[in-house]
Every structure is written in C-alpha cells, then in structure tokens.
Amino acid sequence: QKEVEQDPGPLSVPEGAIVSLNCTYSNSAFQYFMWYRQYSRKGPELLMYTYSSGNKEDGRFTAQVDKSSKYISLFIRDSQPSDSATYLCAMTNQTGNQFYFGTGTSLTVIP
Amino acid sequence: IAGITQAPTSQILAAGRRMTLRCTQDMRHNAMYWYRQDLGLGLRLIHYSNTAGTTGKGEVPDGYSVSRANTDDFPLTLASAVPSQTSVYFCASSESRSTEAFFGQGTRLTVV
Numbered sequence: 001q002k003e004v005e006q007d008p009g010p011l012s013v014p015e016g017a018i019v020s021l022n023c024t025y026s027n028s029a030f031q032y033f034m035w036y037r038q039y040s041r042k043g044p045e046l047l048m049y050t051y052s053s054g055n056k057e058d059g060r061f062t063a064q065v066d067k068s069s070k071y072i073s074l075f076i077r078d079s080q081p082s083d084s085a086t087y088l089c090a091m092t093n094q095t096g097n098q099f100y101f102g103t104g105t106s107l108t109v110i111p
Numbered sequence: 112i113a114g115i116t117q118a119p120t121s122q123i124l125a126a127g128r129r130m131t132l133r134c135t136q137d138m139r140h141n142a143m144y145w146y147r148q149d150l151g152l153g154l155r156l157i158h159y160s161n162t163a164g165t166t167g168k169g170e171v172p173d174g175y176s177v178s179r180a181n182t183d184d185f186p187l188t189l190a191s192a193v194p195s196q197t198s199v200y201f202c203a204s205s206e207s208r209s210t211e212a213f214f215g216q217g218t219r220l221t222v223v
Contacts (some may be wrong), residue, residue, distance in 0.1 A: 006149075043215050099205075103152070
C-alpha cells in the first residue's frame with residue numbers, strides 16, 4: 001500500500017465551479033500537509049501548508065485536514081481557467097527525511 | 112528573486128556517459144532533496160541532505176550520487192547513465208525536515 005493515495009483524474013469542471021481535490025494516507029505520524037500546483041513542464045509550486053487537523057484558507061483556496069480519517073482536501077472556489085494544472089498533495093512528520101507525495105490530480109477548468 | 116536554480120533545463124545524454132545536474136538555493140535552507148518525476152509514478156525521492164556535510168538515500172538511489180559541501184549547493188551525479196534514468200529531475204529545499212519544501216523548475220533528461 002502506498003503511503004499517500006490520490007485520484008489521478010482527470011477532472012474537468014466549468015469556470016466558476018467549486019473544485020474538491022482529495023488525498024488519503026496511511027501513516028498516522030504525518031503532521032504536516034501541503035498542496036502543490038504544477039503547470040505543464042514546470043516545477044511544483046507550493047499552494048498551502050498546514051499543520052495537524054483543521055482548516056486553512058488563502059483566497060480562493062481552502063485546505064482541510066482530518067487526521068482521524070487520514071484524509072486531506074483542497075477546495076478551490078470560483079475556479080478559473082488559470083487553475084488548470086496538476087495538483088499534488090504532500091505530507092511529512094517531524095522525524096522523517098522526506099516528503100511523501102500523491103501522484104497528482106489533473107484539473108482542467110473550461111471557460 | 113530567491114529560490115532554487117537548476118541547470119541544465121534539459122539534456123540529451125548518451126548511455127554510459129557521466130552527468131552532473133546542478134542545484135543551487137539562496138534561501139539558506141538546511142534540507143535539500145532530489146526527486147525524479149515519471150508519468151504515473153509521481154515524485155520519488157532519490158537522495159536527501161538534512162544539513163551541509165550529510166546525505167542520505169531515498170526511495171530510488173541506485174545509479175545516483177550526491178554531495179553537500181556547503182549549504183547552497185546539492186549536485187546530483189549519474190555515474191554511467193542508462194535509458195531508465197530518462198526522467199524529469201527536481202531539486203527541492205526546506206528550512207527543516209518538517210517545513211514546506213520549495214522546488215526548482217526541473218531538469219528534463221533523456222538518456223539514449
């Protein structure tokens with residue numbers, strides 16, 4: 001079983017829709033959770049960083065962590081064509097030597 | 112602009128040749144990482160360094176070596192390239208092992 005599972009999609013939504021992206025994980029020691037956006041032929045760009053459970057909001061983006069269910073989500077409100085990209089979740093713990101990544105969800109927002 | 116610089120951006124390499132991918136960061140981060148990204152497999156850790164002078168093996172270290180002589184630089188060397196090392200390579204850094212990682216723009220390597 002992989003440490004982090006993420007539905008690869010592809011996901012296609014109309015402009016203005018609310019998008020929900022999700023990851024599940026198996027290691028209960030994970031405490032730090034990240035979401036990255038990756039445009040084609042570019043490096044991953046950090047969108048959100050959260051610690052432990054709860055919600056964090058930044059503009060149109062909301063990250064949610066449910067440690068009891070080992071489940072994290074990224075919500076994108078009022079989605080725009082410029083949001084079309086691959087979204088990667090990542091997580092780690094205090095003593096780990098690496099970040100564990102999901103394989104990414106490809107999102108297309110149609111104008 | 113602060114960040115991570117990788118070089119070259121792309122390279123075609125003959126099998127059996129030696130190649131060093133360069134990575135430099137100016138954020139004074141302690142930890143640095145090399146990942147490879149392949150379709151369907153996501154990002155896989157090759158090697159990491161928690162601080163200057165130390166390195167460790169990740170998930171897929173075979174055929175690769177790294178060094179960390181100072182805080183800013185973390186080169187990745189392929190001693191004798193093979194076609195299975197065709198991939199996109201990303202260097203990343205973080206302030207510590209538990210803080211967020213920042214990525215370079217990647218090196219697209221093709222081994223023929």
